Amino acid sequence: MARPQRAGTGVMIVEFGAFALILALVLSLAQTGLSVAGRVRHSVLLAGAGEGAALASFGVLALSFAALVYAFVVSDFSVANVAANSHSEKPVLYRVAAAWGSHEGSMLLWNIALTGFGAVLAGRGRDLPRDLKATAVAVQGLIGSVFLAYTVLASNPFVRLADAPVEGRSLNPLLQDPALAVHPPFLYAGYVGLSVVFSLGVAALVEGRIDAAWARWVRPWTLAAWSFLTVGITLGSYWAYYELGWGGWWFWDPVENASFMPWLVATALLHSAVVTEKRGALPGWTVFLALAAFSFSMLGAFLVRSGVLTSVHAFAVDPTRGVLLLAILLATAGSAFALFAWRAPSLAAGGVFAPISRESALVANNILLSAATLTVLLGTLFPLIREAVSGEAISVGTPYFNLTFTPLMAILCLLVPFGPLLAWKRGDLSPAFRALIVAMVLGVLAGLAALWLLTPRKAFASLGLALAVWLIVGALVEAAQRVRLFKAPLAESLRRMRGLPRGAWGATLAHAGLGVFVLGACFETAWKVEAAQTLAPGQSLRVGAWELVLEEVRKVDGPNYEAETARISARRDGREVCRLTPAQHFYPAGGETTSEVAICSVDVSHLYVVLGERREGAGGAPVWLVRGFWNPLAVLIFAGPGIMALGGLISLTDRRLRMAPGRRREVRT
Amino acid sequence: MRRAGLALAAALASAFCLAAASDPAERLPDPAQEARARVLFKEVRCMVCQNESIEDSQAELAVDLRRLVRERVAAGDDDLAVRRWLVERYGEFVMLRPAFSLANLVLWLAPVAAVLVGGLALAARVRSVGEAPDLLTPEESARLAQLVRAGDGHDPAFKSSPDDPKA
Numbered sequence: 001m002a003r004p005q006r007a008g009t010g011v012m013i014v015e016f017g018a019f020a021l022i023l024a025l026v027l028s029l030a031q032t033g034l035s036v037a038g039r040v041r042h043s044v045l046l047a048g049a050g051e052g053a054a055l056a057s058f059g060v061l062a063l064s065f066a067a068l069v070y071a072f073v074v075s076d077f078s079v080a081n082v083a084a085n086s087h088s089e090k091p092v093l094y095r096v097a098a099a100w101g102s103h104e105g106s107m108l109l110w111n112i113a114l115t116g117f118g119a120v121l122a123g124r125g126r127d128l129p130r131d132l133k134a135t136a137v138a139v140q141g142l143i144g145s146v147f148l149a150y151t152v153l154a155s156n157p158f159v160r161l162a163d164a165p166v167e168g169r170s171l172n173p174l175l176q177d178p179a180l181a182v183h184p185p186f187l188y189a190g191y192v193g194l195s196v197v198f199s200l201g202v203a204a205l206v207e208g209r210i211d212a213a214w215a216r217w218v219r220p221w222t223l224a225a226w227s228f229l230t231v232g233i234t235l236g237s238y239w240a241y242y243e244l245g246w247g248g249w250w251f252w253d254p255v256e257n258a259s260f261m262p263w264l265v266a267t268a269l270l271h272s273a274v275v276t277e278k279r280g281a282l283p284g285w286t287v288f289l290a291l292a293a294f295s296f297s298m299l300g301a302f303l304v305r306s307g308v309l310t311s312v313h314a315f316a317v318d319p320t321r322g323v324l325l326l327a328i329l330l331a332t333a334g335s336a337f338a339l340f341a342w343r344a345p346s347l348a349a350g351g352v353f354a355p356i357s358r359e360s361a362l363v364a365n366n367i368l369l370s371a372a373t374l375t376v377l378l379g380t381l382f383p384l385i386r387e388a389v390s391g392e393a394i395s396v397g398t399p400y401f402n403l404t405f406t407p408l409m410a411i412l413c414l415l416v417p418f419g420p421l422l423a424w425k426r427g428d429l430s431p432a433f434r435a436l437i438v439a440m441v442l443g444v445l446a447g448l449a450a451l452w453l454l455t456p457r458k459a460f461a462s463l464g465l466a467l468a469v470w471l472i473v474g475a476l477v478e479a480a481q482r483v484r485l486f487k488a489p490l491a492e493s494l495r496r497m498r499g500l501p502r503g504a505w506g507a508t509l510a511h512a513g514l515g516v517f518v519l520g521a522c523f524e525t526a527w528k529v530e531a532a533q534t535l536a537p538g539q540s541l542r543v544g545a546w547e548l549v550l551e552e553v554r555k556v557d558g559p560n561y562e563a564e565t566a567r568i569s570a571r572r573d574g575r576e577v578c579r580l581t582p583a584q585h586f587y588p589a590g591g592e593t594t595s596e597v598a599i600c601s602v603d604v605s606h607l608y609v610v611l612g613e614r615r616e617g618a619g620g621a622p623v624w625l626v627r628g629f630w631n632p633l634a635v636l637i638f639a640g641p642g643i644m645a646l647g648g649l650i651s652l653t654d655r656r657l658r659m660a661p662g663r664r665r666e667v668r669t
Numbered sequence: 670m671r672r673a674g675l676a677l678a679a680a681l682a683s684a685f686c687l688a689a690a691s692d693p694a695e696r697l698p699d700p701a702q703e704a705r706a707r708v709l710f711k712e713v714r715c716m717v718c719q720n721e722s723i724e725d726s727q728a729e730l731a732v733d734l735r736r737l738v739r740e741r742v743a744a745g746d747d748d749l750a751v752r753r754w755l756v757e758r759y760g761e762f763v764m765l766r767p768a769f770s771l772a773n774l775v776l777w778l779a780p781v782a783a784v785l786v787g788g789l790a791l792a793a794r795v796r797s798v799g800e801a802p803d804l805l806t807p808e809e810s811a812r813l814a815q816l817v818r819a820g821d822g823h824d825p826a827f828k829s830s831p832d833d834p835k836a
Contacts, residue, residue, distance in 0.1 A: 212816060246725050253720050280812055351809060355795045363794075367787030375780040382767075382776045390772065395714045397722065397765025404780045532691040627691060 014079055017067025018158035020060045021108075024115065025148040027057035031118070031141030039134035047134040051122035054137055057144065058112075058119035065099075065112050068157050072099045078164035081105060081157040087168040089560055090176065097181035098170070103305060103321070104157035109184060110301065111151055113192035114144050117221075121196050128217055135203035136196075143195055146328055154321050173561070173587055173594050179239040183232060187259060190229025191297040194262060196221040197269070201290030202336055205343045210283035215276035218290060220652055222273060223506075225293075226266040227648035233259050234641040241638075245595045245610050247528065247629045249637055252401045254309035257380045258300030261373055265293040268369040271362045279351040279424060281359060284344045285366070291340060295333035296373075302329050308384060354426040361419035361427075368412040375404045413467045413518060416511055417474025421481065439477050443470030454527055461526030464518060471515030479508045506651025510644045517640025520604075523633040532627040536617050543628035546607060547571045548580075553611075553624055561585040566611045566624065570600060577602060582611035582626075604635040690724045690735060697739050706742045709751055710735060714765050722765055 031053035038047025068081075072095045077083040085102045086095055100109040118140040125133050151157075200218050204210045236259070241249040250256065269289040276286040303309055306322025353359035379396045387393055417439060421432040433440075447466025451457060480486070482504060483496040529544035540549040551567040565583040569576050580598035587594070600607040612625030690710050697703040710724035715731040723731040723738075741751045755763050767773045 248725065251720070280816075351812075353795060355792075357795075360791065360795060363787075363791050367784060367791065370787065371780050371783035374783045378776055378779050382773075386772060392772070393760065393762040394767050394773070395762055395765050396767050396776070397712075397714065397720075399712050399766030400776075403766070404777070408780060408784070530691055533693050625692070 013067050014071050014076060014158055014160070017064045017071070018156070020064035020067065021148070021156070021158065022152055024057045024061040024064060024111070025145060025152055027053045027060060028115065028118075028141050028144040028148055031057055031122075032138050032145060035134045035138035035141060039131055039138065042131070044130065047130065047137070050134065050137050050141070054115070054118045054122035054141060057141075058115040061108075061112055061115050061148075065108055068105065068108060069096055069099045071158075072096060075168065077166070077168055078160055079157075080159045080161045083161060083165050083168050085168070085170045087170055093178070093181060094176045100184050101170075101175065102157070104151070104155045106184065106188075107147070107151045107155045108157055109188050110192060111144070111147050113188045114140075114147055114195055117193055117196045118144055121199070121221075125217070129207075129209075132200075132203050132207050132209060132214075135206050136199045139199040139202045140196060143199065143332060146332065150324060150328060154324055172590070173585065173592060177239060177243065179235050183235040183239060185232075186228050186235060187232030190225050190227075190232050190266075191259075191262060191294075191300065193221060193225025193228055194266060194294040194297050197225065197266075197290045198294035198336065201287045202339060204287055205339050208343065208346065210276070210287050210347055212277050212280050215273045215283075215286060218286075219270070219273050219277065222266055222269050222290075222293075223648050223652045226263070226270060227645045227652070229259070229263045229266060230641050230645040230648065233263060234638055234645075238638050241634075242597050242599060245597055247530075247608050247631055247634075252379070252398045254380050255304050257376050258303045261376050261380075262293055262296040262300060264369050264373040264376065265289055265296050268366045268373070269293055271365045271369075275359050275362050279353070279359060281351045281353065282363070284347045287344070287347075288340060289366075291333070291336045295329070295336070298325075298329040298332060302326050303380070309380065351425070353424070356422065356429050357427045358419065358422045358424045361415060361422050364415055365412065365419065368408050368415075372405055372408045372412075375401070375408065379404070410464070410467060413471055413514070416471055416514065417478065420478045420507060420511075435477055435481055436474055439470050439473035442473050443467065456527075458526045461522045464522030464526075468515045468519035468522060471518060472512050475508050475512035475515065478511075479505075502654040503651045506647040506649075506654070509647030509650060511647075513640045513643030513645075513647060515640070516636050516643055520633045520636025520638075520640055524631050524637060527632050529630040530627070532612070532625060534615055534617065534623040535626050536621055536623045541626055541628055543607075544630045545572055546628065546630060547574075548609060548626065548628050550624065550626060553614075553622075556583075558585065560589065561587045564611065564614070564624075566626070568598070568609055568626070570607055570609075578607065580607070580609045582609045584611050584613075601635060604633055604639070606631040606634040608634075695732070695735060695739070697743055699743070702742050703739075705748065706735075706739045709738055709742070709748060712752070712765050713738065713755060714763050716759065716763060 031050050033050075034046050034053055035050030037043065038045070038050050071079045071082050072086050073092060075082065075086060075088040075095065077086075081102055081104050082098075085105070086098045090098065099105045118137070121133075121140055122137050125136070128136070197218055200214070200221065204214050233256075236256075237249045240251070241247065269286065272282055272286045272289055275282050302322060302325040305325060306319060308319075308322065351359075379400055383394050383396055417436055418429075418432050421435055422429075443466040446469040447462045450462035450465045451459065454462075482500055483493045485493045488496075531541055531543045533539075533541045535541060535550040537550055537552050540547050542548075547570070549569045549571065551569055553564055553566045556563045556565050563583050563585045565581050568580045568582065570578050570580060578600035580600055582598040583596040585594045585596060586592075595610055595612075598609045598611075600609075606629075608629040608631055610627040610629075612627060614622050614624050617623035690707060697706060707724065711722050713723045713734060715721045715723045715726035715728055715734070717730045718726045718728050721731075723734045738751060738755070741754060746754065752764065756768075761768060767776060769777055
């Protein structure tokens with residue numbers, strides 16, 4: 001198993017994978033050609049053949065991907081990509097995950113998602129008008145062809161080595177982590193799910209059809225991609241939190257920003273598509289966002305791989321291929337926006353609305369999210385621009401985003417609870433205010449309580465807390481309002497609850513989840529307690545209300561590392577609450593030392609303990625540097641986005657999104 | 670995409686072991702001064718690291734910079750003076766918060782400008798509605814008719830108040 005296979009099925013399978021990759025490219029090209037022909041000749045047969053090619057392209061690519069995974073699992077080091085990114089001593093799960101850990105493998109994963117979404121579009125979009133669908137499938141095929149061609153020609157994961165090494169090169173212990181194994185697939189599903197939104201946008205511009213029905217077709221794709229993206233970003237953040245060892249979970253790093261920008265645009269799109277769907281308004285803006293969302297995905301793919309930005313998380317940096325990716329980005333996004341500039345002026349402006357209305361609230365959401373996206377974009381790229389213009393190097397880091405992005409989001413949070421309570425077209429603020437008075441009072445009380453009770457006193461964080469409570473209670477109030485809780489008999493409220501569209505529940509959950517996130521983020525950032533001290537066994541360290549007693553440090557050797565593991569008893573008010581075993585692992589093979597953080601969850605807060613280096617104490621006895629963090633409400637930082645993603649998924653099951661127009665009659669009861 | 674952080678690991682393997690700035694061996698005796706220094710650390714870039722503040726980094730340069738900042742603070746410099754001293758010595762690159770200067774004007778004003786432009790566009794959009802009666806405009810009537818045709822007239826989403834529970 002562990003040795004490279006030089007003959008037999010292994011050879012066949014890898015060559016088959018390479019062949020299947022090329023076949024997928026050919027099928028994607030066929031998908032484009034057949035769909036275009038089907039559209040031009042209004043031929044159901046040709047368009048159907050295009051859809052078949054889309055399905056086949058995905059199927060073939062899935063086999064190709066399976067072949068790559070196989071090469072990793074059996075450690076076939078005659079494949080260059082396996083030799084560079086795997087090692088026979090890696091556990092199987094991480095050998096599988098290594099298949100998408102490199103530039104080449106991750107592009108293959110990107111393509112899998114791209115053709116996969118294309119296949120779903122081709123197979124399931126039965127309620128789409130024939131012409132629109134054929135055009136969308138053609139565009140999706142074109143995007144697939146471009147990225148597959150890039151993979152085949154410039155980033156082929158199946159390239160063989162003439163001399164196969166005996167062992168692989170990568171056994172990086174930090175990357176052997178379950179969260180890291182599932183983080184990329186979610187992220188890619190999110191990034192690339194937006195490609196369908198892009199294709200539908202281009203198709204709508206080509207067909208000159210952007211109306212309520214189109215907005216409804218776009219919605220499920222946006223919801224799915226947005227939910228995946230939310231989960232993917234959160235997984236990455238959580239991984240950084242427990243792996244990096246200082247308790248940080250967001251660094252405003254270029255690579256993080258690259259994944260955050262498509263998310264912001266997709267969030268804006270979810271809201272503007274509602275306006276277009278319900279009121280036929282803002283069609284131009286909605287289609288603009290549909291094009292922008294995937295363009296930002298591609299920008300992210302370029303930024304991360306090209307090495308134009310320095311990042312904590314940079315990987316597989318390759319400037320030459322970066323140029324190719326930039327060319328793909330410019331050509332794809334450029335032609336789409338050129339089409340937009342040409343066609344958009346002919347779009348009708350759509351329904352009118354009053355300054356106080358659901359539409360206005362949703363537009364305000366879009367203005368703030370767009371400004372936030374621009375802020376993140378500038379914060380990411382401005383150092384490059386300034387260096388190119390004047391040759392001066394500057395840094396744009398967390399302090400900048402705290403001063404710009406955070407206030408924008410604070411204003412948005414202030415407005416969120418109003419939106420769902422305003423009527424379409426012309427709303428009235430006073431009923432909304434009346435409904436939200438509870439949320440307002442509770443929010444202000446929470447903020448004041450934080451200001452008075454918590455030390456150190458932090459004004460901005462208290463304000464954040466007030467906003468969080470306002471968001472959560474506001475979302476609950478809105479749900480209660482919908483079912484007329486306490487206003488109608490309970491039986492009627494229950495009946496209404498069942499009748500409420502899933503989309504409404506999804507929105508409520510997502511807004512409440514945002515509040516949960518804000519609560520955790522503000523609380524953790526402002527009131528985390530940190531302490532560090534060198535301890536001999538038997539000594540203790542105080543972290544806020546906690547006493548960490550170092551009981552002993554033992555040497556435990558793992559399969560490929562030497563470890564020092566500490567046993568720490570965490571006590572509050574003299575009572576032991578949990579026992580922690582932080583460790584330091586030393587890997588002689590690569591000379592790396594990693595630190596295994598120990599986390600103890602206490603309700604929704606984290607006690608986070610890190611074992612540091614060994615030092616010489618008094619009298620030559622060894623002492624260890626122990627760091628303790630009390631991260632209050634830290635769980636909410638990750639639970640909040642989880643709730644948001646859940647809201648997205650529940651929205652996705654809304655029957656209004658699943659029903660084709662022709663089938664809608666059946667569900668009316 | 671942080672994920673594949675292949676290099677990440679290699680670059681930071683040593684830094685991961687320890688959160689840096691709280692090392693008791695480095696601390697200033699005066700807690701107030703130490704607290705000020707810790708706030709400043711978050712604004713200072715560890716220039717040889719990938720993208721970290723000296724608060725988080727364990728690189729030698731970060732250790733040195735922390736020592737220097739602590740010395741300035743202990744010597745009685747206020748925050749502004751420490752920042753100015755850092756920029757004079759290492760250039761603008763060292764500060765994670767870009768200066769509010771002419772060259773960075775776009776960076777600082779763009780968020781505000783974006784909100785203003787969006788706000789104006791919205792204002793222009795809604796202004797004329799004040800006089801408009803609540804009845805449908807001819808355009809809307811046509812659109813409604815078209816939608817009714819498209820949706821077979823049975824589309825629950827096209828009700829005037831679509832989020833009401835279907836009673």
